[in-house]
Amino acid sequence: MPRIERHADVHWEGNVARGTGHISAGTGAFRELEYSLPIRIGRGNEGKSSPEELLAAAHAGCFAMSLAGELQQPDAWIDVTATVVVDEVEGLGHLVVESQVRVRAGVPSIDREAFERVVQAAHQGCTMSRLIEASAKVTIDAELEE
Amino acid sequence: MADRSASVTWQGDLMSGSGEIDEVPSGAFGPLQVTWKARAEESDGRTSPEELLAAAHATCFAMALAHALAQGGHAPERLQTSATVTFVPGTGVTKSALTVVGAVPGIDEDAFRAAAGDAKENCPVSKALGGVEKTVDARLQ
Numbered sequence: 001m002p003r004i005e006r007h008a009d010v011h012w013e014g015n016v017a018r019g020t021g022h023i024s025a026g027t028g029a030f031r032e033l034e035y036s037l038p039i040r041i042g043r044g045n046e047g048k049s050s051p052e053e054l055l056a057a058a059h060a061g062c063f064a065m066s067l068a069g070e071l072q073q074p075d076a077w078i079d080v081t082a083t084v085v086v087d088e089v090e091g092l093g094h095l096v097v098e099s100q101v102r103v104r105a106g107v108p109s110i111d112r113e114a115f116e117r118v119v120q121a122a123h124q125g126c127t128m129s130r131l132i133e134a135s136a137k138v139t140i141d142a143e144l145e146e
Numbered sequence: 147m148a149d150r151s152a153s154v155t156w157q158g159d160l161m162s163g164s165g166e167i168d169e170v171p172s173g174a175f176g177p178l179q180v181t182w183k184a185r186a187e188e189s190d191g192r193t194s195p196e197e198l199l200a201a202a203h204a205t206c207f208a209m210a211l212a213h214a215l216a217q218g219g220h221a222p223e224r225l226q227t228s229a230t231v232t233f234v235p236g237t238g239v240t241k242s243a244l245t246v247v248g249a250v251p252g253i254d255e256d257a258f259r260a261a262a263g264d265a266k267e268n269c270p271v272s273k274a275l276g277g278v279e280k281t282v283d284a285r286l287q
Contacts, residue, residue: 030193096274
């Protein structure tokens, strides 16, 4: 298989406390997303993204594709939410400590046990799960729906 | 502590199906369509997990570098950063290559490169990419 490269660009102005940055995707899929430190660490986000939100989107996108690849079911639907948790770790500063993956899926003719096996295989095969697991925890909550 | 989440809905199998990254909770982007073909072949204007990871890494790196420079007494006027993530299907993500061009009053090239090297090692997304080769190419404007 060939190597695939994807890139993104950020333009930052000023110091970290009061400055702002803008994020653009190489493919053009999104452009000039504004972000700043108060947005990243605060509870409110006022329509602005952050590295952790982008990482959550990468993990959810990767996991959904990996599960679709394992199921091989043209009539399946899959909902995945990834929640990335950053916390202060003593002596190490702020780290990504966890990504919580919630999966809900509708799959014709599969039983619960087989579904759970397939979810584990999808987790093993998802490149973002492997990356995050090298330094943090990945938890999975998966349920089959009618 | 900060939590950020994002959700994806996928329909069908991997090769012929497609997914949608819902509008993210912050409202900053989405919905965005994703497919295996756009991820592994021509993007055709569509994003992918690897592009989102590149965006997360470039974003995190810019913030960490701005912080380190300001703490050293050289708040940047401007940092232009990028991250290029390499994905090998079957193997996974193998590399993230960062670049930065800075306009930073009163700093020399060596000190700027050293600060960029530290930010590359220490921003939270870099630390979450433990097993991945990371490089940085830093220069002043």
